[in-house]
Amino acid sequence: MSSQPAGKRAGRVMLVLAWGAALLLATKFFGDWEDAQRNPNRTPESVHGSGYVEVRLASSRQGHYMADGKINGQTVTFLLDTGATSVAVPVEVAQRLGLQAGAAITINTANGRATAHRTRLQRLQLGDIVLTDVDALIAPGMGGDDVLLGMSALKQLEFTQRSGTLMLRQTTSQQPISQQPTLK
Incomplete structure (x- = not known):
């Protein structure tokens, strides 16, 4: 027996493995790309100013504003x-x-009436914006893992939409040193 057929076999095995690795890498790359198109705000950046915290969100390709954040310290979208x-x-x-x-x-949804349950969120975080003791609902039939960030949270913020960007601003209790009360 010659060593050529064994070498050819090894070459074919290596070729198959290389193609398999290439397919896995391509699948991962395009999966990550697709996720970024759906939710371009995986790690929302925060801007701190004098007396406020601001988070800017880019809209998804579908025109929705999605962002990763936290509820009670656990990551949600x-x-x-x-x-x-x-x-x-x-x-x-x-x-x-x-x-x-x-x-x-009983709540009215796009799919009709449903029974939901009231709950409270101890801590809701989006970037560096933190809200505490937020009214929420545990809602059946939503499908998927996305949490709808409705007005029970958003009413505590200022928000403005312009050119595919949503700016959320939370007023903080910090005042510039020149405006802080002095003790006498």
Whole structure:
């Protein structure tokens, strides 16, 4: 037997492995690219000014404002919805976050009426904007893992939309030193 067929076999195996690795890398690259198109705000940047914190969000290709943030220290993806009265958390996400289901209420959704449960979020964070003790709903039938960031949170912020960018601003209690009260 010659060593050529064994060498050819090894060459074919290496070629198959190289193609497999290339396909895996391409799949990962395009998956990450697709995620970035859906949610361009994976790590929202914050700007601190005198008496405010500001977060700017780019819109997705579909025109939605999505951003990764945290509820009670655990990472979630927010879909900002000024048409939603409350922050709405899908049932599966609420279970993962350990949220307690409170009083049942009937809500009107795009899919009709549903029964949701009141809950409170101890801490909601988007970039360096932090809100505490936020009213929320555990909402059935939402499908997916996105938390609707509704007006129970957004009413605590100033927000402006311009040219595909949404600017959220939280007023902080910090005052410039020249405006702070002096003790006498």
